[in-house]
Amino acid sequence: MLKVGIIGATGYVGAELLRLLLNHPKVKVEAISSVSYEGEEISSIYKNFYGVTNLICENQYEVIKKCDVIYAALPHGLSEEIAELVFKGNKVLIDLGADFRLENEEDYKTWYGKDYKFKDLHKESIYALPEFNRDKIKDSKIIANPGCYPTSIELGLMPLLKNSLIKTDNIICDSKSGATGAGRGLTLKSHYPELNENFSPYGIGSHRHTPEIEECLSKIADEKVQVTFTPHLLPINRGIVSTIYCSPKSKNVNLEKLHKLYSEFYKNEAFINVLPLGETASIKEVKHTNFCNISLHLNHRKDGIIIVSAIDNMIKGAAGQAIQNMNIVFGFEETEGLKLISFGN
Amino acid sequence: MLKVGIIGATGYVGAELLRLLLNHPKVKVEAISSVSYEGEEISSIYKNFYGVTNLICENQYEVIKKCDVIYAALPHGLSEEIAELVFKGNKVLIDLGADFRLENEEDYKTWYGKDYKFKDLHKESIYALPEFNRDKIKDSKIIANPGCYPTSIELGLMPLLKNSLIKTDNIICDSKSGATGAGRGLTLKSHYPELNENFSPYGIGSHRHTPEIEECLSKIADEKVQVTFTPHLLPINRGIVSTIYCSPKSKNVNLEKLHKLYSEFYKNEAFINVLPLGETASIKEVKHTNFCNISLHLNHRKDGIIIVSAIDNMIKGAAGQAIQNMNIVFGFEETEGLKLISFGN
Amino acid sequence: MLKVGIIGATGYVGAELLRLLLNHPKVKVEAISSVSYEGEEISSIYKNFYGVTNLICENQYEVIKKCDVIYAALPHGLSEEIAELVFKGNKVLIDLGADFRLENEEDYKTWYGKDYKFKDLHKESIYALPEFNRDKIKDSKIIANPGCYPTSIELGLMPLLKNSLIKTDNIICDSKSGATGAGRGLTLKSHYPELNENFSPYGIGSHRHTPEIEECLSKIADEKVQVTFTPHLLPINRGIVSTIYCSPKSKNVNLEKLHKLYSEFYKNEAFINVLPLGETASIKEVKHTNFCNISLHLNHRKDGIIIVSAIDNMIKGAAGQAIQNMNIVFGFEETEGLKLISFGN
Amino acid sequence: MLKVGIIGATGYVGAELLRLLLNHPKVKVEAISSVSYEGEEISSIYKNFYGVTNLICENQYEVIKKCDVIYAALPHGLSEEIAELVFKGNKVLIDLGADFRLENEEDYKTWYGKDYKFKDLHKESIYALPEFNRDKIKDSKIIANPGCYPTSIELGLMPLLKNSLIKTDNIICDSKSGATGAGRGLTLKSHYPELNENFSPYGIGSHRHTPEIEECLSKIADEKVQVTFTPHLLPINRGIVSTIYCSPKSKNVNLEKLHKLYSEFYKNEAFINVLPLGETASIKEVKHTNFCNISLHLNHRKDGIIIVSAIDNMIKGAAGQAIQNMNIVFGFEETEGLKLISFGN
Structure with a gap:
């Protein structure tokens, strides 16, 4: 089983990732983190996890240490540092924020008001829309998941x-x-x-x-x-x-x-x-x-x-596409963990 | 008090007209009609009128006979005949359907699949968007209320x-x-x-x-x-x-x-x-x-x-604008009966 | 025209009072107050009032000074002091909070955790449910509007x-x-x-x-x-x-x-x-x-x-009943300003 | 793989059963039926199945013939005849309607206005609330799934x-x-x-x-x-x-x-x-x-x-509990196909 972790597990995207990953047959959710709720059980924050999981929010460094794949679901500006650590550790980062989405740094400055801190990392990252560039995703370790x-x-x-x-x-x-x-x-x-x-x-x-x-x-x-x-x-x-x-x-x-x-x-x-x-x-x-x-x-x-x-903005627009990208990187069936059917209500 | 009537009072637009006209200080709702509910009290169909009015649905000819102003809130194709009667009776029709909205008869045929039956009437009618052509509305007796x-x-x-x-x-x-x-x-x-x-x-x-x-x-x-x-x-x-x-x-x-x-x-x-x-x-x-x-x-x-x-599609997009048009035709204050404030919820 | 004012005009109940009172034919809204928004136009806070009124939020003492009837729509514990001022000024207070609803002070202590500050005032106040005790409401100057x-x-x-x-x-x-x-x-x-x-x-x-x-x-x-x-x-x-x-x-x-x-x-x-x-x-x-x-x-x-x-919790359960009570106190038609009809949507 | 079928697949409960059974690892949905849509693809009626399944609605006799387990999601009064056929065929019926829920026939007459047609069948059936009578469910072939x-x-x-x-x-x-x-x-x-x-x-x-x-x-x-x-x-x-x-x-x-x-x-x-x-x-x-x-x-x-x-009225109140009952009858893990987690939105 692949060990996966979620940094920022108590936002809506983080919680949706957890929900889907808990039912993914090839992975085990090893650790999750949250700045606001460190030390608390996720089931006391999102009560839909009551009776489902006993995972406790740790800090992000524990997540990076314990896991092979790290999902980051954070506000922009917070993923670069994580990417640096993950990349050094030769692990895979799937970033659901905006930090690695733009190749053009000028645009990032203009729209987000910040410079890139670790410019070299951006060369290693890939904007990962599977239907467009599946082949490049396969060989990447910093996966920038597209916006919804x-x-x-x-x-x-x-x-x-x-x-x-x-x-x-x-x-x-x-x-x-x-x-x-x-x-x-x-x-x-x-x-x-x-x-x-x-x-x-x-x-x-x-x-x-x-x-x-x-x-x-x-x-x-x-x-x-x-x-x-x-x-x-x-x-x-x-x-x-x-x-x-x-x-x-x-x-x-x-x-x-x-x-x-x-x-x-x-x-x-x-x-x-x-x-x-x-x-x-x-x-x-x-x-x-x-x-x-x-x-x-x-x-x-x-x-x-x-x-x-x-x-669905939370799935193909966020958590689902992130898992699809993980499936690609690790050579799993692309639909693994994602055989979801809508009832429409 | 101006005597007003509503043909098609049991559709959503008709019922909204009734609701607003019942509180209009210059008019009295004299008669209403409904093909589906002829003979029934409106308060048994729309229960919001329970305790408010005892009006009974009659047929459209009664409405035309009894009233000075006739509102028609009907599916397309049903207003021309009514317009003919109202116009002969020297009364005012405010039509909330599509029959008199298009000057171009070809377009009417193309989009609605029908010919005009009473071509001359269409010369008497006006597409009545007050902010565009208030002056022409004043002198009209067949008022085509715009779509929402x-x-x-x-x-x-x-x-x-x-x-x-x-x-x-x-x-x-x-x-x-x-x-x-x-x-x-x-x-x-x-x-x-x-x-x-x-x-x-x-x-x-x-x-x-x-x-x-x-x-x-x-x-x-x-x-x-x-x-x-x-x-x-x-x-x-x-x-x-x-x-x-x-x-x-x-x-x-x-x-x-x-x-x-x-x-x-x-x-x-x-x-x-x-x-x-x-x-x-x-x-x-x-x-x-x-x-x-x-x-x-x-x-x-x-x-x-x-x-x-x-x-609001039911008010400025239908019933409210129709009343605004009536106010113009009869020289009332244009906001009469329409001093409505939203709470937003 | 009776001069009315609203203390706490930027909560939902206060804003609903304003909406209804602006269309009440016997009153003029003379002043409104808000602790959080003092000095701001109500139409910049509740944009439904844009194009409707230019009232500016003042402080509560201005409201008490300028008006004959003062509506207070405040969290519990804040109305007693206002009542004291209003009562001394020989004006009418209509309180939409909880401070004057309970005759039994012990219950107030038990459920709200506070003592009454101005005990004598409570003898002057009336729990005002018109259908129960209309006659007593008529003679009161401190009207405790019931909860929803x-x-x-x-x-x-x-x-x-x-x-x-x-x-x-x-x-x-x-x-x-x-x-x-x-x-x-x-x-x-x-x-x-x-x-x-x-x-x-x-x-x-x-x-x-x-x-x-x-x-x-x-x-x-x-x-x-x-x-x-x-x-x-x-x-x-x-x-x-x-x-x-x-x-x-x-x-x-x-x-x-x-x-x-x-x-x-x-x-x-x-x-x-x-x-x-x-x-x-x-x-x-x-x-x-x-x-x-x-x-x-x-x-x-x-x-x-x-x-x-x-x-409707905001009307018969709050603002509407408060106006009904005002109508009773001042001998207006009880339905004045309250001839509201639901469309149901 | 157990062959399962759904009679009445185009009602909300039937469609929910289909949705859940398509992802159940121990069964194969072999056939579905619908009186109203016989001959049509389910994906043209419920478009959430577009790209998911090509199943076509047949008639109920085909479903009974082809399957080992038959789910019936029908209005009351229509399941007894199906039960008779299923029972004779030594198969299992899971009925989501009301026909087998009441042991007391008098109550059925009083509340549903009908007599039982096949009285003996009712002795074979079980009101199947797993947390109450799991042991009896195991040995039954006519499973009356409780109401929501x-x-x-x-x-x-x-x-x-x-x-x-x-x-x-x-x-x-x-x-x-x-x-x-x-x-x-x-x-x-x-x-x-x-x-x-x-x-x-x-x-x-x-x-x-x-x-x-x-x-x-x-x-x-x-x-x-x-x-x-x-x-x-x-x-x-x-x-x-x-x-x-x-x-x-x-x-x-x-x-x-x-x-x-x-x-x-x-x-x-x-x-x-x-x-x-x-x-x-x-x-x-x-x-x-x-x-x-x-x-x-x-x-x-x-x-x-x-x-x-x-x-959830559609799951524990209908389709999910029906699958839970099937899992019990066939000795599957009781949570098989039902490891569902809510996100709450």
Whole structure:
């Protein structure tokens, strides 16, 4: 059994990792850590673990020492130091934060207001979107797990961009996410009577996933891709739908051909469902799973393409994709521990 | 007291009209009708009226006979005949359906699959968006109340289009609506366990509000305006947020100037709130009111404008705007019966 | 116009008072206060007031000075001092907190852990449940507005207790409330992802509304009444349903007679709806109104009575009842400012 | 691999069974049936199965023919005929409907309005609540899976009744269930805008789970037990909380002793969590799992016991318990296929 540990186990992403890893047949969760709850049983903080596990929150150095694979689910700026230790120890880090997602350090400075502390480590790290660069992930020891919104958008656009079929100067990405995406920290915005029966965009023109989306899409397209990205907060717990608007380079768009292209492109992917034409991706079917469902549409003039991409922000958008990446690195079946099926409610 | 009546009082829009009109100081609800519930007390169908009113559903001819103003809240195709009778009777019809919204009969045929039966009546009717054409509404007897999505989008774009500041070949309108918009008819889509904790677009490229939006925006702009309109279904009861993406004609967009333009444009409007820069319109503040809240934003490159427009789909998007139109026709204070304040929950 | 003010205007109850009082035809909101937001516009804190009012939060002494009627919506322990000032000033205090609700000071000590500071004031105050003691309210200057749960339970049981029809040693009151009842303060319990799709009792055997319920029911019955009261937190914003279980003294319970008794008892009450037999009170019809809907039932053996009582916790359970009490004190029509109709969504 | 089949696979319970059985390591879902959708792929009806299974709905006779274990998730009155066929074929039926739950045929007639057709079969069947009668389940071929509400109540009361510690003449069971419990059939009550933000009891004094609860509790207590059972409909998808009120026979109730009793009683049960004193059972922790969480409380006078019992109505209240019963019959590990952990959102 592979020994795995979670640093930051008491945030929503950390707790979701724990939930999934406890049922993964090839690993044993050896240690977890939490700054806020060091010394406490995880089952006293997340009571869903009552009767399930007796794990106690330790400090992060114990986790690094005891485990072969270390998951870090931390606010940005806290993973580099961990990466340094893990890398020196010849272990594997799967980072669910933002510290290793951007290759372009200038962008990191601009959007996160910080410099890289361990510049060399960034050369060792890989932005790990399995459906895009599975081969490179295999050989990496610092795995930068993509953000939730970026995952939904990048998977939605990959076949079009790989084939240079759309204009890249301004793709509109209108994304909507459930409330777990905003984390467990208390804010008025996530106070129940404020969010319930409410809906709104936020962070317009300033959300930190923007440079990540543009950098990854540019790599996929092998040319500069610019997006307008607007996130919205949904009054639900889980799930992201991205409605993506793009313009075909050619005037004649054929929806059947497009559908065939996507179906071919993703035919060997266990977690991507290209829905039959006429259907529309929604949160219901992907919730509590590692699936990304994609549906394809045209606008009423048939001159614009609309892609709808749906994931569970906590799974394919975070913990599930992280485990998928671990499965790749260690040569496990890619679906190991991730054979999750949604009921939709 | 003006005698008013409601045809189709047992749909959600009809019941909302009744609720608001019962508290309007200048009118008396004289009669209501319902095909499905003729002869029954409205308080036995909508129990919120228990202890409030004893009105009984009659047939539509009684309503027309007894009232000075007739509201019709019916599926499309059923209002023309009513309009004919009301017009002959020299009374006022406020139609909340689609029959009189489109000036272009070809579009009506294309999108609704029907011809106009009483072509002359359509010359007498007016598409009644008060903030756009209040003066024409005053003199009309067949008032076509705008659709809910169109109201949010048209109010959001009017100042820009009136001043020819944006490109008109493809404005992206990504709209999200609460479930009352889909009506009281039972469908799997609106079955609680299916919609709750779910979210998705629907009717992509085919929603019937599309030609209405394009026709009205084209009138506002005095040139052909093309949109891509995508509605989504929110797991909440009420409210619409439209996130609207457009490209300025000039390269240099100044958000402060834009804000000033909007503030000036709407300064005399009782129901339009142009929010301070830095704030974002949301459903919470407009819910249960006749307000349309608008906020203005730029994308991160500062080369794209994003407008967020929020209304209550049942009030400014239907019953409230219909009453506002009645107030205009009869010379009442425009806010009469509509001094509604949201608590946001 | 009567000059009214609100101390504690930025809590949920205070903001709801403001919302309702702004539309009350006989009063003018002259001043509001908030410790946390002194000097700020209420519309910058509660954005639903944007475009509605320019009131600025002052301190409580300004409110007392400027107004004839002072509403206090504060945590317990803070109203006595205000009452002292208001009473000296020969003005009227309507207190929405707990300080003046209990006649029995021992109970106050036991449940709230404090002594009364101004004992004499308590002789001047009245527990103000209009349907129980309207006459005494008329002559009072310190009005203790009942708690939300107690209102639903006391109104549900009053006809039975007044007529000595049930056993009083252990009435089971199983109550469920929406999340606004827990206020605007941030807690993990009210964090959206925690409360959404969740449900649970809380404060079993220890909720502070217990002595209030027992004291008022005992006065109604003119004998000692004991209850078991269990509150639950519903994942909705507003509304309380109390399901009340009691045992008739006589073996033969006749539901029709019971219904007649209730209907007679409440026939002149504007805000109490005794529902027809066969119907069940629910939150939908009372939400956003000052109504209390009551339905009557028997268990399957016909030897136990079940009463269902539904109110909006923010209106009949707080702000609405406070205004009703003001209307009584000042001889206004009791429904003035409270002609609210629910749409149910 | 054991061949299992589901009759009635397109109801919510049937689909949940399918979801869980597809991941059960000891079984293969060989066939499913549906009257309404015969011939259609399940993935076109429940789109969460898209990309997961290609199973097609057949008719029930095919299911019986092909499988060793047959699950029936049908409305009452339809399982007896199936049981007859399954029994003759020497196979195992796990019935999730009501046909075999009541030993007392008179009660079945009274509450369901029907006679038993195959009386002898009822002698072969067992009411299968594993924590009560695991040994008898082992030897049965007709397994009557308990109802959802009864499961929560019976597990909550078992230790008290087995030890004759409480009065049995009138136990108050106030239960609240999520909307999946009402099934997939369209009704106004489950129409999204009607149920959302609403809450109410239903079926007071007449719910068909009442005789099942009384019969099972009487067997547990070995004396006649009478309850008052009131179900309520929660605006959430899944989960039941039962708040149970009972009176101790002895005056001196000791909560610590009670807790010890429960902890001992259930110490070997994999799916029962007796929560530490001071905690309260809620839906969050049991949702999407086969757990029943139980918490123990006293009222404020310390003379009444309050038990809170929480389950997922679709899992421990239906599909999960049915699989648990199969595991018992076939000697599998009882938790096989049921190692489910809630995230609580």
